[in-house]
Amino acid sequence: MTTRKSSSKPRAAKPKAKPRVAAKAKASAPKAKKKTPKATPTVSVAPAPVAPEPVIEAPEPVTASVAAPIAAIADFVVDDDTELAVVQSDAELANLFIAEALDHLGTIEQKLLELDERPEDTSLLNDIFRPFHTVKGNASALGIVSVERVAHKVENLLDLARSGRIQVGAEEVDLVLRSVDVLSLMINDVGLRLAGQPRTVTGAEAASLVQQVERQMAGQLEGGGADTAPALDAADPVLVADPVEDETPAAPATGDQPGFEQDRRGATPSRRRDDVPMLGGTATAIKVDTRKLDNIVDVVGELIVVQSLIAQDPALSALVDGRLARNMAQLRRLTADLQRNSMALRMVPIRQAFQKVARVVRDQSRKAGKPIDLVITGEDTELDRKMVEEITDPLMHMARNSVDHGIEPPDAREATGKPARATVSLSAYYQGSHVIIEVKDDGAGLNTERILESARRKGLIAPDANPSPEDIHRLIFEPGFSTAAKVTEVSGRGVGMDVVRRNIESLRGRVDIRTEQGHGTTFLVRLPLTLAVLDGLLVRVGSERCVLPAAAVRESLRPKPEHVHFVQGQPRMVQVRESVLPLVSLGALLGMGAAAALDPSAATVVVVEEGGSRIGLVVEELLHKQEVVVKSLGDSFASVRGVAGGAILGDGRIGLILDPHGIVTMVREGSRRAA
């Protein structure tokens, strides 16, 4: 498959060896230098660009190919098998390409959002152009023609914009954003197909995108002035392949050529300069398969356990030896240090998640016709990689809610004396061993009465209940509050906010709301820094020891006999100060240990709070607080409820880590079943 059917001489067959060199030597400056001398005006007249190198190079192919062949849908659908074969021939390289390309597309998206705010900043165009060019080049080198074609078209548009020949407005940004989406899909699809799954992306979307890009270019160029007169036939909505071969030289060869050249010369060094930090970056940062990192963290976890096993070994502690004690202390320090460092390996900035949110805010504000300024702070705050992935969706959801329901239409805002442009801010910062993420809007705030009203109507609270405003606001996180669209409209908030809460709680975090009517709403998300280590409370249940996440434990007590209330001969309730809590024997619930009624006044009651409800768990004994390394029990136990994982305890045995959410749900369901 070739890129350009009608191209002529300089297009040599793609060197077989190129992909390997290309991908490995990407962004290597010397390569670019070698290429630069070619970037003479003559090249800009030549109709056919050489096969693009994935290295940073002078943009000659682009300038020349403004009028390159035009999309026909067939171009984007047929090359299935050839492409796949090419990719399969070097799967490793293809995977590298996929990872990198997606990375680049992420960068592009981010820069596009900046460009949307500051369309006059032309350096951003360069920042967008460069990774785009790399993606195109790499795709071409690998022979992933469909990707290359789309990227190529969009690159043309970007190049025209860069050279100032077309204006960049919201429409162009939209278009390029869309192309980022399409390309991501296509590139992901390559990966999926590589893994043996059927092709899911058809060429239709790509083709329509390319046509739109062409139309956009043509429209702008035609409107732009006489010098581009012979440009494209492209106002024609249905574009036929290949009408433009002879027109190709026309566009670049017209009057503005010198300026164009100059611009290019100006652009080249600036890109070089930009490359320096990139190269510097590769020297201090490497890409590593996340599985390798996880392995290190695993092994270090084991090391910690063994270290503590040795330290606690009775045979060793019987020895009284100063040197041994010193060395053991040193070992402990070093292993703890190693653990901290290995944990840090998994930490990534939250930027990636924020970027997706930024995109949502932008799209949504456009759709809803509400101009919004997005203020982002603390995007360098680092979190466990998995956490960043998992928190993205809830954040997007909250931001979408803020734009949709929180922020009033511009005229309504002006009527209340607020600026028509709303502000949504997104920030992250550390607080102790937690990260706080805020999603804040300056919209109308939650409407307490309406929420109360609809919650009553839905039967979420008793008709005569008189909850505090905070409790009312938390109702939007209740499942069932937000399922009906009608309710959402009335209440103003809450599409799937219960899902948001559940996701955050599954990350052992919590979400709170601060709202002031007329002044806006803030969602406060509080997350632990990492999922790998848990602050736990060790309890004994029968012969087993279990770990309760300390975050969920409110208090523990040994109730006085008169505070334990019996139902049908069983201790079922405990009075803790003013409130009466359901009492559940953990051993009986999990089917471990003595299921026989444990006398709560002789045992210990641990009060656990989850999702707003508190229960008292009866355990035999409260042992101590301990930081544990969380291990998955594996798929074999995926269906076990109330258990979140396993932790290796000081003596080498495994203690089950309990899942408060699961336990509370089990209790709730149990009582429902009984009712």
Add this chain to the structure above:
Amino acid sequence: MSTHGTTGRFQREELVGKYLTFALGNEEYSVPVLKVREIIKIMDITAVPQVPQYVKGVVNLRGKVIPVVDLRLKFGFPAQDYTERTCIIVVEVALANGARMMGIIVDHVSEVLNVTGEQIEQTPEFGDEIQTDYMKGIAKVQGQVKILLDLDRVLGVDGTIAMPQPSAA
């Protein structure tokens, strides 16, 4: 012996090789040596709720959490106290989403056998009361019958430890 046993899934050549044999009651079973990661003495097992009785729980194998299945209970033998000779054989099992280490508790480990083609026979059909689909075949060695286990079947192909109810042996 029937020649069209239900375990005709396997070619004889596939089954040739080294096997680790172990005892459950008076019966001898075996698993391919290549599947065995290690053999450890019975140790403290942490029980996990809501699982079948034969799933004894999880153990810590040098920092890895490994599920342990009591093969006696799995195959419907009466429960028996663990002794000095009771072992956990750590094996690699192919599950729906990749290989996983698991432990099987056996009465005692016997020996490593080299099973040749002539010794292998297809699993005979026993009728309805005995499930044979987790047997790959049988090997007759020195007058004794060793059952060649299909571990992937015994320990659940679907990725959970839920297994077909064993019929009484």
